[in-house]
Amino acid sequence: MNYISNLFLCFITPTVSLISIVEHFLDVPNPGTLQFIFASDIASKADFEQIQSYLAKMIRQNNRSPVLVHRLLYDPELIDETTISFLERNNRALFSQARYTVLHVISTNMTFTDYKQSQTLFMANVLLYDNPTYIFLIVRSPISRNYYRYYPNSNGNSILIIITDTLLFIPCIVCRDLPPNEQIQGLNGLKIDQIWKSRNNDMQGKSVTLVISVTSWSPVEAKCGHNIINYYESNPPHRCVISVLTQRYNFTVIPTMGKFNMDNFVGRLSFRQYLNNGFITRLANERALVYKVTFSEIEFVIVTDHPTLRNDFAVFLYPFDAPTWTLIFLSAIGITIVGRLGLRKVGHQNSSMFSDVLRISSILLGQVEGNTLKLFKSKRIAWFLLPVWFGIA
Numbered sequence: 001m002n003y004i005s006n007l008f009l010c011f012i013t014p015t016v017s018l019i020s021i022v023e024h025f026l027d028v029p030n031p032g033t034l035q036f037i038f039a040s041d042i043a044s045k046a047d048f049e050q051i052q053s054y055l056a057k058m059i060r061q062n063n064r065s066p067v068l069v070h071r072l073l074y075d076p077e078l079i080d081e082t083t084i085s086f087l088e089r090n091n092r093a094l095f096s097q098a099r100y101t102v103l104h105v106i107s108t109n110m111t112f113t114d115y116k117q118s119q120t121l122f123m124a125n126v127l128l129y130d131n132p133t134y135i136f137l138i139v140r141s142p143i144s145r146n147y148y149r150y151y152p153n154s155n156g157n158s159i160l161i162i163i164t165d166t167l168l169f170i171p172c173i174v175c176r177d178l179p180p181n182e183q184i185q186g187l188n189g190l191k192i193d194q195i196w197k198s199r200n201n202d203m204q205g206k207s208v209t210l211v212i213s214v215t216s217w218s219p220v221e222a223k224c225g226h227n228i229i230n231y232y233e234s235n236p237p238h239r240c241v242i243s244v245l246t247q248r249y250n251f252t253v254i255p256t257m258g259k260f261n262m263d264n265f266v267g268r269l270s271f272r273q274y275l276n277n278g279f280i281t282r283l284a285n286e287r288a289l290v291y292k293v294t295f296s297e298i299e300f301v302i303v304t305d306h307p308t309l310r311n312d313f314a315v316f317l318y319p320f321d322a323p324t325w326t327l328i329f330l331s332a333i334g335i336t337i338v339g340r341l342g343l344r345k346v347g348h349q350n351s352s353m354f355s356d357v358l359r360i361s362s363i364l365l366g367q368v369e370g371n372t373l374k375l376f377k378s379k380r381i382a383w384f385l386l387p388v389w390f391g392i393a
Helices: 045-061 076-081 112-130 189-200 237-249 277-285 312-317 322-346 353-364 372-376 379-392
Strands: 016-021 024-029 033-040 067-073 099-106 134-138 159-163 207-211 252-255 265-270
Touching: 033 112, 099 112, 112 134, 159 189, 237 252, 322 353
Parallel strands: 033 067, 033 099, 099 134, 134 159, 207 252, 207 265
Antiparallel strands: 016 024
């Protein structure tokens, strides 16, 4: 007799790993792919050996993650005119989308100012073409805003971490003050994300340009809501979108045609753009990191606000515009007058003019109560009333 037993293989992988960047060890969930980018202005054996030993140390300390290595040789005189692109691997299944990029620029013949300029341009290219999850920028002197002054103009959304052998900084991109030195002990990926968001979700009142004509934009605060009378005439839709965004992220909107200080510039807004093939092609030519575009129909329902002490009567008025209210008022007056004339002919003069107007108004607004229809119980009243009802209302 043959016995068949099931064999189960269980592979246990850590959900949190310890990655090492230079001398810093960080607990991060699912570290993904580690990418090392080394750039040098001279191709020497000593330089190569330095990079090799430096790289080998970090690879040994991060032996659980896939590794991508780029070694670049650049000309300092042509760095402003050079486009740096990083080749994609054919087998993307081997490399996680969560990428930790270490950028290290080495210079032997440049001044410190030129070195910072070159390293800044390298970082801008990494943001534009590679856009990793995190960028660890290894620098000589982290106390300089030149390292991330190009960040607002980039199309990437990487979290930037500036490090040396002993210090680590998480900058506020638009702040005037330099970032404080972070305490390495207990710092993990979640805390890095929280620090980055807390410092960079506030644009500090800096300028965002609006791609729109000056005549159609006014800095006056828009009264936004989904029950405003003549909404599209007095408040174009983009005004309320801008109002919500400026309150959420604390920035100032100025039209493109206006004058503004480029030092305070943090981005731009655009409306009335149709995502057709021509527009997507133009974005792709601008290298705006358009990976995929899908079109979907969105259904939505507009409801009124919950009534409050401040807007309870306003909510009552919102469903109609001024001409409609005028017509309802004139109809109520006309129908009431005709109805009272009919009542006089049948000998009824008990109710007041004011109460009759209220009853007629309630009928026109759909708020009918039990005694309202008593006005129309006589056929003689109906003969006068029906022509006015269908002619005016």
